[in-house]
Amino acid sequence: MQVADHDTAEEVAKELGGFLERRREQLAQRWADAPLFRTVFTVSRDEAVEACKAVVDALADVARSNRLEDVQAPGFGTVRDQLGRMAASRTQAGFSSSQIAGEVAGLREPALALLRTEFEESSAEHSEACLLALTVLMGTLRLVVMETSVSAGEELIARQRLQLLEVATPVIKLWEGIVAVPLIGTLDSARSQVVMESLLEAIVDQRARYAILDITGVPTVDSLVAQHLMKTVAAARLMGAECIVSGIRPAIAQTIVHLGIDLGSIITRAGLADALAYALTEQGIVVSQGPAQGGSPR
Amino acid sequence: MHAPPAPTARLPIASDADLAWVRQQVRRAAADLGFGLVQQTKLVTAASELARNTLVHGGGGHVEMTVLEEGACRGLRLSFVDTGPGIRDVELAMTDGYTTGGGLGMGLSGAKRLVQEFALDSRPGEGTNVTVTDWVSGVPSPRTGAP
Amino acid sequence: MSGLPATPASSVPVLALGDVLLVTLQGELHDGTAEQLQDHITHRIAHHPVPVGGVVIDISGVEIVDSFLGRILAEIAANARLLATRTVVAGMRPAVAITLVELGLTLPGLVTALDVDRALSLLGRAPSAAAPAHPEGDA
Numbered sequence: 001m002q003v004a005d006h007d008t009a010e011e012v013a014k015e016l017g018g019f020l021e022r023r024r025e026q027l028a029q030r031w032a033d034a035p036l037f038r039t040v041f042t043v044s045r046d047e048a049v050e051a052c053k054a055v056v057d058a059l060a061d062v063a064r065s066n067r068l069e070d071v072q073a074p075g076f077g078t079v080r081d082q083l084g085r086m087a088a089s090r091t092q093a094g095f096s097s098s099q100i101a102g103e104v105a106g107l108r109e110p111a112l113a114l115l116r117t118e119f120e121e122s123s124a125e126h127s128e129a130c131l132l133a134l135t136v137l138m139g140t141l142r143l144v145v146m147e148t149s150v151s152a153g154e155e156l157i158a159r160q161r162l163q164l165l166e167v168a169t170p171v172i173k174l175w176e177g178i179v180a181v182p183l184i185g186t187l188d189s190a191r192s193q194v195v196m197e198s199l200l201e202a203i204v205d206q207r208a209r210y211a212i213l214d215i216t217g218v219p220t221v222d223s224l225v226a227q228h229l230m231k232t233v234a235a236a237r238l239m240g241a242e243c244i245v246s247g248i249r250p251a252i253a254q255t256i257v258h259l260g261i262d263l264g265s266i267i268t269r270a271g272l273a274d275a276l277a278y279a280l281t282e283q284g285i286v287v288s289q290g291p292a293q294g295g296s297p298r
Numbered sequence: 299m300h301a302p303p304a305p306t307a308r309l310p311i312a313s314d315a316d317l318a319w320v321r322q323q324v325r326r327a328a329a330d331l332g333f334g335l336v337q338q339t340k341l342v343t344a345a346s347e348l349a350r351n352t353l354v355h356g357g358g359g360h361v362e363m364t365v366l367e368e369g370a371c372r373g374l375r376l377s378f379v380d381t382g383p384g385i386r387d388v389e390l391a392m393t394d395g396y397t398t399g400g401g402l403g404m405g406l407s408g409a410k411r412l413v414q415e416f417a418l419d420s421r422p423g424e425g426t427n428v429t430v431t432d433w434v435s436g437v438p439s440p441r442t443g444a445p
Numbered sequence: 446m447s448g449l450p451a452t453p454a455s456s457v458p459v460l461a462l463g464d465v466l467l468v469t470l471q472g473e474l475h476d477g478t479a480e481q482l483q484d485h486i487t488h489r490i491a492h493h494p495v496p497v498g499g500v501v502i503d504i505s506g507v508e509i510v511d512s513f514l515g516r517i518l519a520e521i522a523a524n525a526r527l528l529a530t531r532t533v534v535a536g537m538r539p540a541v542a543i544t545l546v547e548l549g550l551t552l553p554g555l556v557t558a559l560d561v562d563r564a565l566s567l568l569g570r571a572p573s574a575a576a577p578a579h580p581e582g583d584a
Contacts, residue, residue: 196546197336200539207559234551238542240535240558314475321509322473339509339540340547346511347548350476408512408548 010066012129016137017063019130020056023114028052030110036103040089051086054079059137068136071143080148087149091156097149104145108138165194171202178279179208180272184217192228196235203241210279211236214272216247226261233266242282244268246275305362311349311378312358320349320361324376327363331372332434341374341432344412348378348428351405356380356426366431373433381425388420457482459489464498465570466490467561471506479517487524497530499568503561505536515550522555532556535564 020027031037032048041048061075062068076083090100115134119127169191172180179202181195199211213229215221221229233243246269248256256263269275280287306327309320324345328338345361352359359380366373385391392407406428410416415431457478458469468486490497502518504510510518522532535558537545545552558564565571 193336193543196543197539200542203559204539207563209559209563231546235539235542235546238537238545238552238555238557239539240537240563314477318473318475325508336540336543339544342509343511343544343548346509346513350511350513405512408550411547411549412544 008126008129012126012133013063013066013068015126016068016130016133017060019115019118020060020063023118024053024056024060027056027111027114030114031055031107034103034107034110036086036090036100036107039093040086051082054082055141059141062140063133063137068133069140071140071147073140076141076144080144083145084148087145088156091149097146100149101142101146104142105138107141108135111138165191169195169198171198173202173206173208174212174276175280175285177206177208177283178210178212178276179203179206180212180214180275182214182217182272185219187215187218187225187228189228192232195228196232199232200235200239203236203239208241209283211241211243212272212275212279213243213245214247214275215245215252216249216272218247221252221255221261223259223261226256226263230264230266242267242279244275244278246270246272303364303366305364305377307363308360309363310358310360311352311380313353317346317349317353321346324363324374327365327374328432331365331374333374333432334435337432337435340412341376341430344409344430345376347405347409348376348430351428352378352380352382352426356382358382359425366433371433373431375429375431377427377429379425379427384422384424384426385418385420386422388418392418459486462501462565463570464495465565465568466497466500467503468500469503469506472508474507474514476513479514483517483521483524486521487528490525490528490530498570500525500530500532501558501561501564501568502532502534503536503564504534504541505538505560507541508538510537510541510545512548512550515545515548515552519552519555531568533558533564533567535559535561 028049029052031052032041032045037048037052041051058075058077058079061078062070062073063075065073065075067073067075087097087100090103091097095103111134112131115131119130169181169183172182174180179199181199183191183195185191187195195213199213202208203211213232215229218225229245233245236243244267245263248268248270267278269278307323309323310316311320321342325338325342328341333341349361352361357380359378359382362375362377362379364375364377366375392410406418409428409430413430413432415429417429418426419428420426457471457474458467460467460469466486466489468482474482486500490500500521502521504518507514518534522534525532533556537557556567558567
């Protein structure tokens with residue numbers, strides 16, 4: 001993609017800049033309907049058009065300064081943030097960096113079409129070179145967007161991972177002074193950390209004396225999982241709360257015995273209900289039958 | 299190409315009072331870097347263990363604190379140095395429950411569990427250098443290897 | 446810079462709530478101070494004319510418990526037990542509990558409570574509002 005010579009290149013770039021300035025409104029209108037802008041600026045189309053204009057202005061600036069291939073061109077400075085936010089929005093919507101790059105590439109055709117129309121209406125000196133230059137410039141824009149979206153993607157993954165870990169370990173208040181954590185899925189080191197922190201915070205908030213760790217949803221219990229459980233129990237104990245591990249299925253019980261895992265003095269129960277019954281009894285709370293509140297079906 | 303960053307601070311370890319000062323300074327540095335509370339607590343506790351080791355077993359020494367920046371990651375490196383007798387059997391010293399005097403023998407192996415990176419360099423008669431590093435993590439990172 | 450000055454053991458607040466000793470540890474505790482405190486408490490239990498019904502060590506204000514302080518707490522409790530007195534450590538912070546467990550210090554023999562009120566209940570005493578508190582004299 002070489003233009004004839006340096007001077008011509010500069011002229012061409014300036015011409016391109018001029019075109020972008022002149023056709024700002026029209027180009028913005030066309031781009032506003034492209035997925036990249038339409039799905040991001042959902043409040044109103046005007047908002048999308050304004051955003052497009054900002055991008056067109058930036059491109060015009062880059063063109064006028066004859067830095068068509070320079071990703072670091074100062075002209076991009078004004079829209080880098082906006083492009084970053086747009087890329088982040090698309091990333092959150094589940095699009096990969098290459099998909100987003102594809103969407104930016106989709107902006108090229110409307111721009112080229114508009115430029116061709118202009119050349120038909122008023123013959124320009126370097127029409128071919130201009131079209132080429134626009135193609136190059138759009139390619140650079142694609143690179144700029146890719147740069148911002150890759151780093152946004154990395155940040156998002158990190159945040160989502162943390163959110164997932166937190167959401168997956170809710171601590172539930174079963175009764176005054178009794179909390180329960182239903183553990184679901186494999187209990188690895190990271191999950192164990194989050195469980196410990198959530199559980200201990202809940203013990204403080206709820207002034208809990210009993211914490212039930214239900215492992216019904218934990219597929220396998222090996223010595224590592226047992227170790228994580230024991231750490232959690234030990235930490236809760238240091239804060240004056242007694243832990244009960246419930247959800248010991250027969251297969252799990254057999255595995256624990258078979259592996260020779262010593263759960264020490266941890267209290268265990270088959271089911272969550274059994275654990276709750278134990279905790280209530282320990283506190284001297286008796287659940288008794290009274291008159292049923294609900295009406296009988298007519 | 300990066301030259302190793304210069305230490306941010308060098309704190310003497312020669313007395314009880316110095317141990318408390320080291321704890322305070324490490325806590326401050328960790329908080330400034332944005333470490334979460336649990337990570338801060340672990341790092342300061344590890345620093346307390348290692349500083350005490352330096353004092354009690356190493357005959358005193360110092361700790362060098364270095365703020366690290368690698369890309370978007372920020373970290374803190376603590377290097378405990380003494381010119382004491384050194385550790386004869388490093389492997390033995392690193393096993394749980396091992397102690398040569400007082401304490402519960404958790405010093406080295408316990409401290410290792412509290413931090414992300416741990417390096418021990420010791421030669422009998424030449425002193426000991428224990429360097430630990432922690433990186434600020436927004437995400438709890440699964441620790442590899444035996445806990 | 447020669448470090449932080451030590452808090453003398455005599456300025457660690459030791460209140461008598463009825464016949465229970467309430468020891469409040471705060472912030473930085475030098476190794477030497479911790480050891481002195483251990484001695485002081487043991488002597489107090491052994492020699493004071495009024496029998497001590499229990500000891501509550503409030504660590505809600507403590508941000509760092511390393512293996513040294515952990516050992517001190519365990520030893521205070523062990524000494525007290527030998528003198529037929531129960532000890533409860535109250536108010537351990539979550540971050541401290543997590544760190545101690547990671548260190549491998551689960552302090553199995555130690556009786557713990559969420560806070561001072563719970564600790565007093567454990568010792569069979571009414572919560573702090575009931576008994577008048579008065580400060581101990583100097584060590």
